[in-house]
Amino acid sequence: MTWTFTDDVDVFLDAAGASLTARPAENTLVLTVTATLRRRGPHAYGDAAPLLGWWRGADGEVAGTLVQTPPHRPLLGTVAPEALAPLAAALPLTGINADRATAEALAATWPGHRVDQEQRLYRLGTLVPPSGAPSGRPRAATAADRELLVRWFLAFADQTGRPGTHTERLLDEQTASGRLTLWEADGAPVSMAGVSPRIAGTVRITAVYTPAQYRGRGYAAAVTAEVARAAREAGAQEVLLFTDLANPTSNGVYRRIGFRAVSDRLLISAAEEPVTPG
Numbered sequence: 001m002t003w004t005f006t007d008d009v010d011v012f013l014d015a016a017g018a019s020l021t022a023r024p025a026e027n028t029l030v031l032t033v034t035a036t037l038r039r040r041g042p043h044a045y046g047d048a049a050p051l052l053g054w055w056r057g058a059d060g061e062v063a064g065t066l067v068q069t070p071p072h073r074p075l076l077g078t079v080a081p082e083a084l085a086p087l088a089a090a091l092p093l094t095g096i097n098a099d100r101a102t103a104e105a106l107a108a109t110w111p112g113h114r115v116d117q118e119q120r121l122y123r124l125g126t127l128v129p130p131s132g133a134p135s136g137r138p139r140a141a142t143a144a145d146r147e148l149l150v151r152w153f154l155a156f157a158d159q160t161g162r163p164g165t166h167t168e169r170l171l172d173e174q175t176a177s178g179r180l181t182l183w184e185a186d187g188a189p190v191s192m193a194g195v196s197p198r199i200a201g202t203v204r205i206t207a208v209y210t211p212a213q214y215r216g217r218g219y220a221a222a223v224t225a226e227v228a229r230a231a232r233e234a235g236a237q238e239v240l241l242f243t244d245l246a247n248p249t250s251n252g253v254y255r256r257i258g259f260r261a262v263s264d265r266l267l268i269s270a271a272e273e274p275v276t277p278g
Contacts (some may be wrong), residue, residue: 003064003090005053009037012052012067013244017052017226019062023078024200025123026099027263028240029197030077031069040094045069052089055083066091073097073267074192095269103266112271117244119267120251122259124228124239130257134218136185138226141175145182149175152192156209160244180207181230183223191216191219193227201237208241208250221253228257 008066015033019033020027034052036044043049055064057080064079066087075096077086079102088095088109096103100118107113124149141149146168153167161228174180174194183191191210195203205227210220228239241253241259 001056001057001082001086001215002064003053003055005051005090006191006245007042007049007051008051009018009034009042009052012054013038013053014063016065018052020065020077020201024119024202025238025240027065027077028121028204029075029097029195030065030067031202032196033069033075033168033203035197035199037069046071053087055079055086057082073180073269074268076102080147085234090124092159093270095267098262098267100266103268107266107270109270114271115266115268117267118246119265121262121265122241122243122254124232125174125258125260125263127225127228127232128258130218130221130225132218134183134185134222135221136159136183136190136222138181138223139172140178141180141182141192143175146171146175148189149180149192151210152211155211156207159209181223183219183226185214185219188215191223192253193220193223193271195227195231198236199232199278203232203236205229205239205241218250221257225257237240 010216024031032249037050046069051068053066054062058064065077066074068074069182074093076096076098084102088106093106094105149171150168151170169239171180180192180194182189191214192207194207195205195207205224208220231239241254243254245251
């Protein structure tokens with residue numbers, strides 16, 4: 001009952017793929033990150049090689065997964081509680097992105113830590129069109145929008161505290177595949193939302209961003225509802241998204257258009273070197 005690690009995404013998915021797709025909502029981040037690594041290569045997120053790990057229980061089944069793509073902190077999928085002590089013993093963890101219970105259990109073994117962000121995962125129930133829908137219309141982003149989108153993606157990364165690495169390659173890929181939607185009002189883009197590739201019947205809405213001068217007018221709700229509607233029409237069985245719990249406005253917007261809470265995740269950093277639990 002030990003953790004196994006590799007930098008080869010195909011080896012990882014051969015071992016852990018079935019366990020991930022069995023619970024696609026809870027494992028959405030691991031699924032989309034590994035799909036990106038498989039599609040774009042091991043340096044999709046940075047110059048360093050990724051670290052991918054899985055843990056098997058006494059029955060031989062995979063019951064824990066981890067993916068780290070530097071400079072991002074380690075990201076856990078669903079993990080059995082009994083896998084946490086072996087994980088801390090195997091890796092010198094100084095930060096984690098995990099469901100609330102798992103993150104708190106790991107952080108409890110550290111001499112000090114700080115919660116950098118609390119996120120909530122939402123699942124779309126019945127889509128409710130925004131009341132008092134704003135003027136304008138949705139349209140697919142194109143290569144002609146690239147300069148604007150680079151600025152918006154960098155602003156979104158800064159606003160959410162994420163590294164802005166490989167921004168241009170990411171938005172080029174989303175634009176080329178038709179996975180980035182703009183809301184346009186009076187002939188100008190005023191908001192955007194993207195969507196991940198469908199994996200195990202599930203997609204996740206990403207990069208919902210409205211510049212400050214256009215906020216408070218319903219554009220984010222409108223573009224998010226449009227992306228969710230289109231994903232459902234294209235065959236997605238589940239439509240997910242994450243929010244920052246420190247932003248009550250966005251959480252309220254998503255609940256009003258039909259999203260329902262699934263679970264919370266914490267992004268935690270160790271203030272000092274971690275210790276291995278006994």
